[in-house]
Amino acid sequence: MREIAPELWLLDGTPKDNRNVYVAGDVLIDAGMNFDKGRILKQIEGRSITAHALTHAHVDHYGASHAICDQLGLPLWCGTLDVEAVEEGKNVGRGGRKLPGPHKHKVSKAIGEGDEVAGFTVLDVPGHSPGHVAYWRESDRTLICGDVMWGYNPFTLRGGIREPFPAFSPDANRNRESARRLAALEPAVVAFGHGAPCTDPAVFAAAVAKLG
Ligand SMILES: [Zn+2]
């Protein structure tokens, strides 16, 4: 894994930076697909991890959460309006249809606007999922933005910063509002759910401005 900001690490994976999992201080943020369990456990082995938090309840972000929380005895935290989806193993972005696999897990704590996680402040940024949250550290302007914006197209592995496909967001307009809110923070580092981190605030701002 590599440190992309103080006390914030991005785990290695294949393809590189495709299904991003972070360690912020002693908190694991997101957990990829269920088959990402092995690479996550291997990379965090020996580290002190005390909790697992999500950006949102999509299968490519909490696929391995159940297995990892069980194995390491971690409490699972996520945004209030995504709790039900996580506990039922649903993918809220696509009409709430049930997904196969061992995804469902009891949420220990619902988090929302103003809560603190590993030195980051929780921001409610709904749209791509109802309970989507971002993590913001004002002191060095570091933002973990989940899927409010993508660093690239995660299917073609190409292109610049863009919004997620509107079909994946139950409320794409609301997600654009959330993106504008995040851009207004002028983050120095943006850590995406998909794609390499952005360290040029102008590039992030321009991508959001293009959304109209
Ligand atoms: Zn998503």
Ligand SMILES: [Zn+2]
């Ligand atoms: Zn995603």
